[in-house]
Amino acid sequence: MPEQQSSNSNTDALGYIRTCKNYLRSASAVHHRTSSTAFAELVDNAKDASAKTVWINRVTARKNQFCLSITDDGVGLDDRGLLNMFGLGYSEGKLFKGGIGEYGAGFKSGSMKLGRDVLVLTIQKRSHRMFAGLLSRTMHDMEGLQDLTAVTVEIVEGEDGELAVKQDSRKHRQSIDMIKKYSGVVQSEKGLVTLMKRLREAKRSTRILISRISSDLEWEKEDICMKMPRDKHYRYERSLRVYLSHIYGKIRVRDQQKNPTIVLRNSEIIPVIWEKTLYHKGETSFAMRIESLRGLGRVQCLVGFKDPLNQYPGKPEKLKRRPENEPQGVIWLVNGRTVELFTPTKTQAGQNGDEKAWTKYSAVQAKGKGARIICELNLNNPTGLKLQQNKDGFQKNDSYYKLLAKMDEQLRKHCSQAMHKS
Numbered sequence: 051m052p053e054q055q056s057s058n059s060n061t062d063a064l065g066y067i068r069t070c071k072n073y074l075r076s077a078s079a080v081h082h083r084t085s086s087t088a089f090a091e092l093v094d095n096a097k098d099a100s101a102k103t104v105w106i107n108r109v110t111a112r113k114n115q116f117c118l119s120i121t122d123d124g125v126g127l128d129d130r131g132l133l134n135m136f137g138l139g140y141s142e143g144k145l146f147k148g149g150i151g152e153y154g155a156g157f158k159s160g161s162m163k164l165g166r167d168v169l170v171l172t173i174q175k176r177s178h179r180m181f182a183g184l185l186s187r188t189m190h191d192m193e194g195l196q197d198l199t200a201v202t203v204e205i206v207e208g209e210d211g212e213l214a215v216k217q218d219s220r221k222h223r224q225s226i227d228m229i230k231k232y233s234g235v236v237q238s239e240k241g242l243v244t245l246m247k248r249l250r251e252a253k254r255s256t257r258i259l260i261s262r263i264s265s266d267l268e269w270e271k272e273d274i275c276m277k278m279p280r281d282k283h284y285r286y287e288r289s290l291r292v293y294l295s296h297i298y299g300k301i302r303v304r305d306q307q308k309n310p311t312i313v314l315r316n317s318e319i320i321p322v323i324w325e326k327t328l329y330h331k332g333e334t335s336f337a338m339r340i341e342s343l344r345g346l347g348r349v350q351c352l353v354g355f356k357d358p359l360n361q362y363p364g365k366p367e368k369l370k371r372r373p374e375n376e377p378q379g380v381i382w383l384v385n386g387r388t389v390e391l392f393t394p395t396k397t398q399a400g401q402n403g404d405e406k407a408w409t410k411y412s413a414v415q416a417k418g419k420g421a422r423i424i425c426e427l428n429l430n431n432p433t434g435l436k437l438q439q440n441k442d443g444f445q446k447n448d449s450y451y452k453l454l455a456k457m458d459e460q461l462r463k464h465c466s467q468a469m470h471k472s
């Protein structure tokens with residue numbers, strides 16, 4: 051039983067609830083259908099920690115064995131922060147202005163989707179203290195541990211300026227043993243200290259090393275290829291570079307950088323500028339009254355037609371649609387981060403009775419096809435929208451459907467204006 055519970059007489063009567071190790075597997079399976087959203091969780095965390103750059107790379111652990119490395123230059127963590135990061139439900143996302151994390155689950159579900167064991171090295175910017183922590187499914191299995199457990203150690207600088215693991219009795223030896231045995235990347239105390247030294251020299255704050263990585267990931271020269279389930283008969287592949295360039299895209303060229311720069315396998319990811327993917331564009335903004343008592347939420351939108359030349363680079367040839375087959379839809383951005391890449395709206399060819407008129411228009415715009423609305427939301431505004439836990443969309447509540455209906459209305463308006471102009 052945790053100390054704080056047993057020492058408080060008011061809670062003596064309460065039952066301590068176990069968190070079984072299986073939670074790690076279930077969280078990854080429940081929250082992430084694919085590896086792409088798992089990567090995004092880790093980049094989101096770096097963004098919430100005010101990182102300017104995130105590096106995604108691979109590290110050779112042993113011969114022909116690789117692990118994933120996600121490093122950032124954010125604020126870093128102290129020992130309490132690190133344990134909170136491993137814990138369930140604790141979140142500091144909302145404390146950061148414009149933060150996207152709120153559920154206290156993303157790190158666990160995301161890292162465990164990508165691999166089985168995670169070693170975290172972190173240097174807290176404020177105090178310069180250094181910590182390493184291990185969350186490992188292999189450790190639980192091999193050591194017969196049933197309850198969720200993590201290992202942490204502090205790394206300190208000696209008088210000679212050399213780094214070493216802080217010696218605090220028996221715990222220190224045991225922790226180092228666990229890290230050596232199960233991190234999949236560090237084979238000795240010296241190896242751990244060397245990794246920390248490199249992190250410090252590079253002036254980076256938090257490094258997440260994931261080993262025993264999922265077989266759905268394949269290394270490419272400047273990319274990681276993700277094998278995605280589509281349905282039971284067919285799997286397709288997605289480029290992490292293309293995915294992240296969309297998820298951390300910008301709405302306009304002049305937008306100040308809200309998202310960190312992402313360097314994937316030593317090459318910077320160029321964010322998509324949503325404005326450039328549209329032609330015949332216009333801006334629209336409308337307020338939404340939602341049942342909540344918090345008043346009006348203003349929604350800013352960019353409307354237009356999908357640029358037929360912008361055919362999603364990296365998408366397999368057979369999945370590319372011809373412009374005239376493009377559906378209409380909404381692309382959602384929350385606090386500068388794209389959330390739902392595309393939601394088809396119900397207005398489609400013929401439904402608005404304008405079919406004849408549309409056929410006069412160009413092939414792409416005929417029947418309103420390919421019409422897009424890019425919607426900027428700020429979660430501090432009272433729109434009633436709530437993110438799904440994996441940030442891959444919104445909870446399908448009343449507000450969501452109301453907003454979608456408004457979008458549909460705006461799209462119709464824009465389509466008919468565009469038609470009259472031509």
Ligand SMILES: Nc1ncnc2c1ncn2[C@@H]1O[C@H](COP(=O)(O)OP(=O)(O)OP(=O)(O)O)[C@@H](O)[C@H]1O
Nearest residue numbers: 095096099135141142143151152153154155156157
């Ligand atoms: N790279 C990082 N740098 C600094 N702190 C981090 C980092 N990653 C995670 N944390 C800390 O760990 C906490 C838990 O992270 P986790 O992703 O599990 O939840 P969250 O981001 O708060 O919420 P959500 O489940 O919505 O993502 C964060 O609130 C943050 O305090």
Ligand SMILES: [Mg+2]
Nearest residue numbers: 095151156157
């Ligand atoms: Mg998170």
